[in-house]
Amino acid sequence: MAVETMQAVVKTAAQPGAAVVTRQTPRPGPGQVLIRVLAASICGTDHHVYAWDDWAAHRVRPPVTMGHECAGEVVELGSGAGGVQVGDLVSVETHVTCGVCYPCRTGQEHICEKVSILGVDQDGAFADYLVVPAKNAWVNAKGTDPALAAIQEPFGNAVHTALATPLIGRRVAVIGVGPIGLMATAIARAAGAEQVVAVDLSAYRLEMAQRMGADAVVDASREDSTEALRRLTKSRGLDVVLEMSGSERALDQALAACANGATVALLGLPPAPIRIDLGNRVIMKGITLLGITGRRMFETWYRGQALQASGRVDLTPLITHRLPLTEVAQAMDLLASGDAAKIVLIPGGV
Amino acid sequence: MAVETMQAVVKTAAQPGAAVVTRQTPRPGPGQVLIRVLAASICGTDHHVYAWDDWAAHRVRPPVTMGHECAGEVVELGSGAGGVQVGDLVSVETHVTCGVCYPCRTGQEHICEKVSILGVDQDGAFADYLVVPAKNAWVNAKGTDPALAAIQEPFGNAVHTALATPLIGRRVAVIGVGPIGLMATAIARAAGAEQVVAVDLSAYRLEMAQRMGADAVVDASREDSTEALRRLTKSRGLDVVLEMSGSERALDQALAACANGATVALLGLPPAPIRIDLGNRVIMKGITLLGITGRRMFETWYRGQALQASGRVDLTPLITHRLPLTEVAQAMDLLASGDAAKIVLIPGGV
């Protein structure tokens, strides 16, 4: 049974920062479960909310408990909640979907027309407890490290993007190797890609990409990435691009390095509309661009689980830091510095 | 047997215009066929070459005989030329491909890395005679109207675009109903689309779109097309967009009217890089963008033939004008006026 009150990291006002406050522990309604949070990792989106940028200012309505990537123990079931049991160690699918719109009724809940996101549109995971619909709880094997269970949600983004087109025997570039790009690098390698090339501006990240399985890396701060990709693919060009940067320049350079007929899976969100040479770079080359968001429910989760349980992908090197939940400010600074992959907050302390 | 000399419309110098000149009749080399041109239709690309815009100035090297959409009678076979016989009435696939690059060897000749286009990169079809590889000659049924046979090539663009994603039971918009958009309208209707909406700025074209099977039309010069498309689809949004305009604004408005998960097939070439709200309009909505170019060889031709032979699609209303080859200047003016669908030049005179 959960205690009456809990600690939570709350965006209390429409301004930068967040407060660690005491809140009433939520109760699960019909079809919901109460989860005692054991680990919650930080995502770029959390930093947008924390720093209160334009996007956050337009989307978030304080007060709201921050955070979405998490894992914990199920401690209470609401009426009619099925598919999960008290005591289960669960990861959380952070998109709460309506269940009745066209995408939801056709196996495409990841593009629900009325999605509500934890830590953005409703109270999230940077807290001792969290309530979510039972169907959003993904049961992990007993004994899984909660930190590893927490990062299954961003891993799902990587799986969704990487598996959007066949990679086996293809020349693949991952553009932007933040945590999700690093995960995608490992997946592409596990998928039997002929070649996995990571492109980024950060030496720290590129070094990690090599550790995660990149066959080659390109430091776009030091050389022209189109030229480098052409050289690395022996002038044949890329078959697949996994775009994780959201950068206009990086996308243009990647498109220029694509072979005719290539597929570009787009996950990275540009902060504003960007310029694309659609005629020469996309249409004349017969390129396919795939907009990717969220995780296929729950196709993506099954595939991600399979990749890890079989040992084809190992995410543990990506958990670079663990901090107590109360040190969220330090965690945000660390994230901003760029010298971290996944930072995990531990509600009870490390 | 062909005569020694012939008349041809030639871009003789790097400047606007074209000359009707007498040229030596070409001879078919190994694997080629000589075609007596019976009809040649005019494409927007021909007008670019004629008007000598930036694109043309960078691509075309005069002197070159203009034109690519055509049909005619095979009059001579080069050595080893197969699959076609003297006397056949053939349409011409205007992309001459290398046959040995990766796309060519994997069933994707339409994105050949070394394609040479008739009337642009090599002598074309606005002439009494034309030489092409035998494999580029598509045999039509005896008795086919040569004008109809000539417009099979742009029809192939429409077929390629419209069949890139299933249309049956889907809400489809065709953005830009020039000749290829009009053809795509007819195909979408034949394909069992739930709804086919044509969007354009020209009343003439929208009227033709209705004739070709559009369930509704939107005059984007008079109303906001996003709003109109939302209203026409009862707020559900579009499932499929066939983009034929190449316009930044039109594409943005169509994307805004898309339902989550929609597919946008892009054929219209923007004259320059364009701005796209990739984050909100594509990625967050899970949209797929398909760059389409040329015609699948020869999948597209087989499908197009089937659509017409079965009577599902009738292109004859689109042949609005027939002029003698020598009146190419008048034809270009007519095209520029916008009050024409397909204009067909007849070498021997109408």
Place this chain on the structure above:
Amino acid sequence: MAVETMQAVVKTAAQPGAAVVTRQTPRPGPGQVLIRVLAASICGTDHHVYAWDDWAAHRVRPPVTMGHECAGEVVELGSGAGGVQVGDLVSVETHVTCGVCYPCRTGQEHICEKVSILGVDQDGAFADYLVVPAKNAWVNAKGTDPALAAIQEPFGNAVHTALATPLIGRRVAVIGVGPIGLMATAIARAAGAEQVVAVDLSAYRLEMAQRMGADAVVDASREDSTEALRRLTKSRGLDVVLEMSGSERALDQALAACANGATVALLGLPPAPIRIDLGNRVIMKGITLLGITGRRMFETWYRGQALQASGRVDLTPLITHRLPLTEVAQAMDLLASGDAAKIVLIPGGV
């Protein structure tokens, strides 16, 4: 509000026949709805249960109310039942799925590992009232003929089968034109197939197939169907087969008439294992066989609705008979005679 008792057609014992009995009106549990049945059509499966063949004897556990294809008015909502309202005219998806197995959680509920079927595994629709999960109720437009609404379920089988592979510009044969085959014939025609050929042994059915849009018909009781299909396709062979007969001989003949690379969608259930020349007819020809069951939830329903609302498909000619619910015995005899398409039972009388 529903009355206390109701009339129902019940398989009361493990033997041929069924009894019209008075039963207690069911009450909707959590997430369920109570429907007042306005029309219920008869399916071949109902006849199997009625006649008590081997399959029925192994699967059905009396007593059970028969019937599954139906439409009616929602009269009561169980707790938490959403997406539907009292007064709605609904059709019923007859597969009650578990919601937690792998297929259910990955957008493939139609192949749920623990499916329970109305009228077979649980009480069905040949009754004044019926209880189903709210998510199984598909809301129709006000004013829809309940008989038409009732046959949406078998229409869904036809839509699922016909849309399993692209038909536009393809040569398609429908093998077996019972009601679902007739529906598939209409869909194939609406889908822009180059040619739709119906094959059956019954002159009555073949005549109806022509009415539903078949371009040609083959009476396999009077000529070799392989030969006929080859002749009708001008020796090119079939691109697509929609197999609705479950007959070993019919399937073999259809496979023999397939072009290399064809797709065969299999819906008809053979009563026992059948012999197939897998080597020559499937493997060497690069044929794809698709096992089809149920309806995609609810992709199939959306597509079917679109086809009808747009007027591309009209099912009304298929409703050949309407009888009072109490005349179920006569209806079964009529079905067995073969001289009927869809027979609809009306609980309150015709």
Place this chain on the structure above:
Amino acid sequence: MAVETMQAVVKTAAQPGAAVVTRQTPRPGPGQVLIRVLAASICGTDHHVYAWDDWAAHRVRPPVTMGHECAGEVVELGSGAGGVQVGDLVSVETHVTCGVCYPCRTGQEHICEKVSILGVDQDGAFADYLVVPAKNAWVNAKGTDPALAAIQEPFGNAVHTALATPLIGRRVAVIGVGPIGLMATAIARAAGAEQVVAVDLSAYRLEMAQRMGADAVVDASREDSTEALRRLTKSRGLDVVLEMSGSERALDQALAACANGATVALLGLPPAPIRIDLGNRVIMKGITLLGITGRRMFETWYRGQALQASGRVDLTPLITHRLPLTEVAQAMDLLASGDAAKIVLIPGGV
């Protein structure tokens, strides 16, 4: 330049066996190349021809030089032969296609309607020299072991089968691990399958399967394979079956072990029509059966090359024996014994 006469293994009469005879060295016609054979491996089909079974008696017309899997040096180009040069070390695509039928003109040459197979329908590779169309010659990297180059053709069968459906994160069984099954095992492992299970009756083959990357093996001569596959997949069933055995019983058992919605790629040719429980095993489960033949030209070759050049797949353990061409009889006995993977004949002697 090639010498006037050469040695060849020829099926001289319609009876078992083959003779090593002296034949005139062939000359390359237009578009053809002459290859000096450096290595030729033996396939089960060769044994059918050698042993003169029913299939061979109906298909092969003696005299014909046997053999198709081979590699060699290009020594002469016929007129117009392109894409390859004298001195190149080439593997041979053994399906000689017509180039003008519907499959050939739509990127599906592997199912050409008029295919002629080397060593079956025309003179083959068990000889000092061989003539093939230039487009059938696949250029390898300099220094490739000719024996390895020779087995690229059966490897292509494995690649075509294994890549017919996504394997990443799926539970895969390879049924029948002769040479092609062993290759498919290695590919499935490289493709990131969650689990690769090999099923066979031979301990020798199962031991090799483990060496090639199988996670588990099932000896179907010692245990029920359905039960074993269910147990190994923890009751979830198989996602994908790669069927290489052509055995009725093995296919039935594999289908019974499939999860709903599974895909079964069929390459193994049953010697006669077989019985399949299409209703329960395929239709009700929503299974897809893919008939696979030959190699996609040349998509399959590109993918196979990529898998090896990148080191994801290593075929060298499969070359278990090398014999002089003249010892073809011993080689056939060895093949029949089952204690060999690939046996390679060397024209000049080992």
